Amino acid sequence: MFSMPESLRAFLHETGEIARFSLRFFREGFQPRFEWEEFVRQCFLVGYRSLPLVGLTAFIIGLVLTMQLRPTMVYYGVEVQIPAMVGIAIVREIGPILTALIFAGKIGSSIGAELGSMKVTEQIDAMEVSGTNPFKYLVVTRTLATMLMLPILVLLADAISLAGSYLGVNMYETLTYPLFFKKVFDNLTYIDIIPAFVKTFFFGFAVGIIGCYKGYYCEKGTEGVGLSANSSVVASSVAIFILDLIAVQISDLFQP
Amino acid sequence: MQETVINIEGLSKSFGANKVLDHFDLQLHRGENLVVLGKSGSGKSVLIKCIIGLIEPDHGKIQVLGKNVLNLNHVQLDQVRVKVAFLFQSNALYDSMTVRENLEFPLRRHSIQLSAGDADQMVREALQNVGLEHTIDMMPVDLSGGMRKRIALARTLILKPEIILYDEPTTGLDPITSQEISALINQIRDKYQTSALVISHDMRCVKTVAHRIAMLIDGKCYAVGSYEELAASTDSKIKPFFD
Ligand SMILES: Nc1ncnc2c1ncn2[C@@H]1O[C@H](COP(=O)(O)OP(=O)(O)O)[C@@H](O)[C@H]1O
Numbered sequence: 140m141f142s143m144p145e146s147l148r149a150f151l152h153e154t155g156e157i158a159r160f161s162l163r164f165f166r167e168g169f170q171p172r173f174e175w176e177e178f179v180r181q182c183f184l185v186g187y188r189s190l191p192l193v194g195l196t197a198f199i200i201g202l203v204l205t206m207q208l209r210p211t212m213v214y215y216g217v218e219v220q221i222p223a224m225v226g227i228a229i230v231r232e233i234g235p236i237l238t239a240l241i242f243a244g245k246i247g248s249s250i251g252a253e254l255g256s257m258k259v260t261e262q263i264d265a266m267e268v269s270g271t272n273p274f275k276y277l278v279v280t281r282t283l284a285t286m287l288m289l290p291i292l293v294l295l296a297d298a299i300s301l302a303g304s305y306l307g308v309n310m311y312e313t314l315t316y317p318l319f320f321k322k323v324f325d326n327l328t329y330i331d332i333i334p335a336f337v338k339t340f341f342f343g344f345a346v347g348i349i350g351c352y353k354g355y356y357c358e359k360g361t362e363g364v365g366l367s368a369n370s371s372v373v374a375s376s377v378a379i380f381i382l383d384l385i386a387v388q389i390s391d392l393f394q395p
Numbered sequence: 396m397q398e399t400v401i402n403i404e405g406l407s408k409s410f411g412a413n414k415v416l417d418h419f420d421l422q423l424h425r426g427e428n429l430v431v432l433g434k435s436g437s438g439k440s441v442l443i444k445c446i447i448g449l450i451e452p453d454h455g456k457i458q459v460l461g462k463n464v465l466n467l468n469h470v471q472l473d474q475v476r477v478k479v480a481f482l483f484q485s486n487a488l489y490d491s492m493t494v495r496e497n498l499e500f501p502l503r504r505h506s507i508q509l510s511a512g513d514a515d516q517m518v519r520e521a522l523q524n525v526g527l528e529h530t531i532d533m534m535p536v537d538l539s540g541g542m543r544k545r546i547a548l549a550r551t552l553i554l555k556p557e558i559i560l561y562d563e564p565t566t567g568l569d570p571i572t573s574q575e576i577s578a579l580i581n582q583i584r585d586k587y588q589t590s591a592l593v594i595s596h597d598m599r600c601v602k603t604v605a606h607r608i609a610m611l612i613d614g615k616c617y618a619v620g621s622y623e624e625l626a627a628s629t630d631s632k633i634k635p636f637f638d
Pocket residue numbers: 410413415433434435436437438439440441442
């Protein structure tokens with residue numbers, strides 16, 4: 140135990156620091172004064188900026204997944220089950236994880252870069268001397284915004300993805316829209332939907348808090364800002380996978 | 396006997412093994428421009444950030460306008476910060492806001508009762524003081540370095556502070572703009588009777604603005620005197636600054 144590898148030490152240290160930062164979020168986030176104006180502005184920016192990319196990828200994945208599955212399903216003679224299978228795959232896993240990763244790339248990096256450059260150009264200090272708690276103004280609002288907007292984006296992505304899948308099915312056969320969705324939803328239970336939805340709040344929290352943490356403790360200089368943006372994406376993507384792993388273990392307990 | 400508006404005694408601050416300030420003492424008198432002169436990395440920024448409560452020192456006493464800064468709660472500290480303005484070395488203009496929103500930020504955030512008309516009037520007056528009224532709706536990124544410095548200065552003036560802390564106000568500017576900023580520091584003092592602590596190592600600026608100079612060397616206040624007194628010094632640590 141005396142010679143823990145340096146990289147492991149650094150990883151554990153950082154995990155601890157992020158946990159401390161998160162605790163501060165829960166301690167300070169719910170004390171007055173809440174920064175409504177900034178929160179609403181962030182919700183708009185965070186949701187609006189990622190929607191086109193999320194929508195496009197969701198559509199393509201729904202379509203491609205359906206087309207990729209078809210040969211195997213046909214081989215086993217179960218092509219009527221394609222909507223059911225794609226529906227489960229999208230709602231339980233692909234929608235949440237894909238949207239969260241795109242969100243981490245797009246929003247995590249921009250929060251890391253924004254707060255990082257605010258840190259190195261002393262804007263965070265300037266807020267503090269202007270009667271503003273920068274942690275509440277910047278960190279709490281952004282983290283709550285990512286927590287709220289990611290689940291909404293995931294719901295939209297699921298719907299768009301299923302539309303892509305509908306198109307994929309209709310390239311080979313004719314299936315009406317109502318019938319397609321009946322097939323999808325007949326096979327989805329609350330045990331599929333609820334855990335998949337709940338975990339996205341945690342994904343959103345991870346993207347927001349890690350981006351803010353990386354920016355808030357940015358190193359001096361322009362290199363530092365780039366590093367904050369970059370490491371926000373890496374760290375929040377890893378966090379998303381770890382949370383996903385935990386989520387599947389938990390939801391498995393409730394599986395009939 | 397002159398009134399002391401900032402009184403610092405035995406201020407010490409280390410970052411790990413790096414001892415930045417070591418029993419530093421300093422008095423700022425009402426109405427004067429006091430320059431703190433020191434090498435790059437000698438702890439000048441750390442010193443003024445301690446004064447405004449942005450950095451917590453390890454030991455020492457800091458009294459600002461009779462209040463002991465280190466014992467204040469958040470509300471009391473904010474009251475002090477209304478009277479003590481800070482011009483940041485990197486200007487610290489908010490990139491996402493226009494010039495007007497930048498100037499309004501301290502007005503709106505400190506709990507001061509204002510009508511919209513007052514706020515507009517105060518923003519315009521502050522911009523007038525730095526000669527940049529026409530930039531009111533521009534974004535900071537669209538301004539030159541010298542203009543950004545002036546806007547930042549306008550923002551520090553907006554609450555009519557009693558004390559202004561300038562962190563290297565001329566660093567990174569061309570010589571002509573530097574002289575303009577130095578002149579502006581003097582104009583502001585004459586117009587509003589502010590007291591100022593100016594951090595600098597730009598000797599032209601120092602010569603223009605300083606009533607007194609304090610030398611920050613090895614974490615201590617090594618010497619205090621007028622420009623002429625210190626320039627005449629033969630001390631091996633002071634001399635290099637004035638050569
Ligand atoms: N937050 C900090 N953490 C660690 N070291 C710091 C911090 N702030 C300043 N320092 C160190 O304190 C010393 C003085 O810094 P500073 O006051 O910025 O110098 P300057 O006189 O150029 O303004 C430097 O060696 C710097 O590395």
